[in-house]
Amino acid sequence: MKSKPWLAPLLSALFFALFIAIWYVATAPASGSGTAAPAMDPEYAALMGAQAQAGGQSAMPGPGEVAAKIWEHLSDPFYDRGTNDKGLGIQIAYSIARVLGGYLLAALVAIPLGFVIGMSPLIYRALDPFIQILKPISPLAWMPLALYTIKDSGVSAIFVIFICSLWPMLVNTAFGVASVRREWLNVARTLEVSPLRKAFQVILPAAAPTILTGMRISIGIAWLVIVAAEMLVGGTGIGYFVWNEWNNLSITNIITAILLIGLVGMLLDHLLAWVARAISWRE
Amino acid sequence: MSALPSSHTPHPSPVGTPPLAFGAAPAVNKSPYSMSSQPFLKVEGLKRQFPQPGNPDPAPVFEDVHFGIERGQFVCVLGHSGCGKTTILNILAGLDDATAGHVIMDGREVRGPSLDRGVVFQGHALMPWLSALKNVEFAVRSRHPDWKAQKVREHAVKYLELVHLGHALDKKPAELSGGMKQRVGIARAFSIEPKMLLLDEPFGALDALTRGSIQDELIGIVEATQQTVFMITHDVDEAILLADRIVLMTNGPRARIAEIVVNPLARPRVRETLHQQPAFYTLRNHLVDFLVKRSREFQPGPGWDAKNPPLVHPGQSSQPA
Ligand SMILES: Nc1ncnc2c1ncn2[C@@H]1O[C@H](COP(=O)(O)OP(=O)(O)OP(=O)(O)O)[C@@H](O)[C@H]1O
Ligand SMILES: [Mg+2]
Numbered sequence: 001m002k003s004k005p006w007l008a009p010l011l012s013a014l015f016f017a018l019f020i021a022i023w024y025v026a027t028a029p030a031s032g033s034g035t036a037a038p039a040m041d042p043e044y045a046a047l048m049g050a051q052a053q054a055g056g057q058s059a060m061p062g063p064g065e066v067a068a069k070i071w072e073h074l075s076d077p078f079y080d081r082g083t084n085d086k087g088l089g090i091q092i093a094y095s096i097a098r099v100l101g102g103y104l105l106a107a108l109v110a111i112p113l114g115f116v117i118g119m120s121p122l123i124y125r126a127l128d129p130f131i132q133i134l135k136p137i138s139p140l141a142w143m144p145l146a147l148y149t150i151k152d153s154g155v156s157a158i159f160v161i162f163i164c165s166l167w168p169m170l171v172n173t174a175f176g177v178a179s180v181r182r183e184w185l186n187v188a189r190t191l192e193v194s195p196l197r198k199a200f201q202v203i204l205p206a207a208a209p210t211i212l213t214g215m216r217i218s219i220g221i222a223w224l225v226i227v228a229a230e231m232l233v234g235g236t237g238i239g240y241f242v243w244n245e246w247n248n249l250s251i252t253n254i255i256t257a258i259l260l261i262g263l264v265g266m267l268l269d270h271l272l273a274w275v276a277r278a279i280s281w282r283e
Numbered sequence: 284m285s286a287l288p289s290s291h292t293p294h295p296s297p298v299g300t301p302p303l304a305f306g307a308a309p310a311v312n313k314s315p316y317s318m319s320s321q322p323f324l325k326v327e328g329l330k331r332q333f334p335q336p337g338n339p340d341p342a343p344v345f346e347d348v349h350f351g352i353e354r355g356q357f358v359c360v361l362g363h364s365g366c367g368k369t370t371i372l373n374i375l376a377g378l379d380d381a382t383a384g385h386v387i388m389d390g391r392e393v394r395g396p397s398l399d400r401g402v403v404f405q406g407h408a409l410m411p412w413l414s415a416l417k418n419v420e421f422a423v424r425s426r427h428p429d430w431k432a433q434k435v436r437e438h439a440v441k442y443l444e445l446v447h448l449g450h451a452l453d454k455k456p457a458e459l460s461g462g463m464k465q466r467v468g469i470a471r472a473f474s475i476e477p478k479m480l481l482l483d484e485p486f487g488a489l490d491a492l493t494r495g496s497i498q499d500e501l502i503g504i505v506e507a508t509q510q511t512v513f514m515i516t517h518d519v520d521e522a523i524l525l526a527d528r529i530v531l532m533t534n535g536p537r538a539r540i541a542e543i544v545v546n547p548l549a550r551p552r553v554r555e556t557l558h559q560q561p562a563f564y565t566l567r568n569h570l571v572d573f574l575v576k577r578s579r580e581f582q583p584g585p586g587w588d589a590k591n592p593p594l595v596h597p598g599q600s601s602q603p604a
Contacts, residue, residue: 183408186378189396191425191475201421205412281412282457 020063027062061252069252070259084244086236092260094236098154098229099222099268102161106218110166111211114173115199118207124174131170139164139225143232153233157226164225165218172214176207205279212276219272223265321390322351323511324375324479328384328590331370343382344370345538347589350530352479357505357512359522361570362532363578368515369405372483375513376402389478398426401472405483405515407464409456415467416452419443419474426475442474443467446500462493466500473504480505482514486521495554498524506551519570523563524552530592531573533581540592541581544569547596565598 061069077089117124139160146156180203188198230239238257245253330346344367352358360368373379375386377396386393388400409418419439427435443449446466456464465485472480485501486494498521505512505525516522522529529544547562557563587593 181408183404183406184410186376186396186402186404187408187410189378190376190398190400190402191422192396192398193425202410205410208412279412282455283411 023063027060065252066255069256073256091238091241095226095238098157099161099226102158103165103222106162106165107169110169111173114170115177117174118177135167140228157229157233160229161222165222168217169214173211176210177203180206208279216272219268223268323354324352325387326350329381330383332382342536344535348540349590350540354511355509356527357525358528359526360515360530361522363534366532366535366538369483372481372515376400376481398475399478401475401477401480403468403472403482403485407468409464409467411456414453414455418467419471422471423474442470445504446470462489479511484515523566524554533578542593542595544595562598569597
């Protein structure tokens with residue numbers, strides 16, 4: 001069992017095949033048994049589109065239809081034919097840009113503030129009640145307030161991302177900084193290390209793994225929240241795309257978007273996991 | 284020198300500033316200090332309480348602690364766990380504040396940590412995200428902020444080679460054995476060329492064999508640098524091998540310095556032949572006897588003066604205890 005690195009991927013492939021098979025059987029039309037395999041042809045896709053336009057209720061699509069849709073999107077991800085008809089690539093790029101914007105802003109605030117809170121028990125105690133109350137608020141609850149004060153839906157979405165990514169980074173940074181080993185601080189003290197050098201060369205590397213755990217949690221939450229936020233504010237983004245396709249009753253498009261959301265979320269998480277590995281240390 | 288001197292006075296202490304160059308160990312000048320001269324490090328009336336939430340005035344861990352260390356002297360502190368050895372060392376280092384009393388080093392009162400006192404901590408206290416070399420370089424750069432990277436590196440390498448770690452420069456602490464980590468800690472403390480070294484059970488966690496070889500390295504470096512050393516240990520044989528003076532602490536709370544034992548064994552000391560010296564067993568028995576019995580039962584006798592703990596020469600004459 002030990003030296004078979006191909007076993008897990010093989011099982012994964014097997015599960016995937018099983019899933020597709022069940023999906024196929026479950027969605028196969030009971031009558032009219034011709035249209036299963038050759039679902040890839042463009043005429044069929046056009047037919048699907050026509051059907052959606054005509055408002056015809058499309059049944060739950062099978063794997064073949066979804067695969068065709070994915071192929072269609074992949075072959076032209078960045079087209080732009082007006083407000084309600086943009087390529088999936090453009091929509092997801094909007095979402096990623098918003099997430100990164102709000103997330104980086106949050107990091108810019110949370111990490112220095114967390115540093116201060118972690119270093120000073122007084123400030124920690126002073127800010128703790130605020131953090132306790134603000135942290136459990138659903139980020140979407142801020143949305144109306146943001147729309148009212150900011151008056152720009154795009155910026156409001158970024159603000160919501162900012163708010164939801166703030167807390168894990170803030171709390172983790174404060175915790176990481178506060179729990180830096182006393183002995184390392186003592187080493188720095190006996191060497192008369194300046195406060196700035198102590199902050200950057202002792203406390204920051206010591207707390208970095210904890211900070212990155214917070215950053216990884218934050219990016220995950222931000223990616224969860226952006227879909228909901230874009231459904232609310234509309235206009236652009238993958239969340240809006242999903243909502244729009246629901247109005248168009250294009251289940252195929254929705255499933256394609258769902259897969260894409262999962263894929264991008266995984267990539268973001270892997271990116272941060274990779275950074276976390278690079279800065280982690282072992283005792 | 285068999286009579287009991289009234290102050291911390293005689294014994295090995297080189298005259299003048301010790302050379303920091305490595306290589307030939309200078310002969311130890313045995314001329315005694317005059318009664319009036321101040322020792323290099325002077326501890327006066329030290330006391331430490333740890334006030335508790337419900338008890339602002341608990342029994343102090345130790346009180347009325349007086350002793351001195353001459354320049355170039357190697358002093359070991361022996362005492363049971365919890366008697367306050369680390370606490371005293373932290374106060375000497377400037378990392379902790381005494382409840383009463385003070386420490387004077389080289390004519391100046393110790394207030395806060397300083398590069399003049401290198402510390403080897405009870406745990407090795409290496410930064411795990413830095414390689415062995417970078418750990419030492421961190422200290423060197425603190426001491427010499429104006430040095431170029433190349434010079435910092437050379438200096439750090441020199442001290443790591445001194446503890447025979449020239450082959451492990453780029454290893455992270457997690458990749459080093461316990462003994463190697465402790466040696467990096469020692470190299471780091473020596474690399475800042477402090478006026479005094481404070482070692483807190485530096486070999487506590489090591490097996491006997493490793494401990495022996497690192498002790499030998501320490502003897503070599505200390506003799507070459509004429510370093511003044513204050514070292515905590517649990518191990519009687521280690522104290523005999525390394526120390527000029529052995530400070531004996533009673534059990535806490537309210538620990539005190541019962542006496543200061545003068546080590547009569549000649550230098551250079553070689554572990555393998557040390558026990559063949561006639562004075563070895565007398566000294567060893569004296570120390571073990573203190574640890575198993577007198578540390579617990581110690582009562583200040585009529586002749587005992589906390590300000591001048593008796594200097595004891597085991598085997599030369601019977602001393603009051
Ligand atoms: N920060 C602290 N708060 C409260 N009590 C403390 C604190 N530090 C030390 N003590 C107490 O002071 C006493 C002496 O501790 P210390 O660490 O100096 O002992 P030690 O002689 O070094 O022991 P060991 O040989 O086990 O290292 C202990 O009883 C300990 O409980
Ligand atoms: Mg201790």
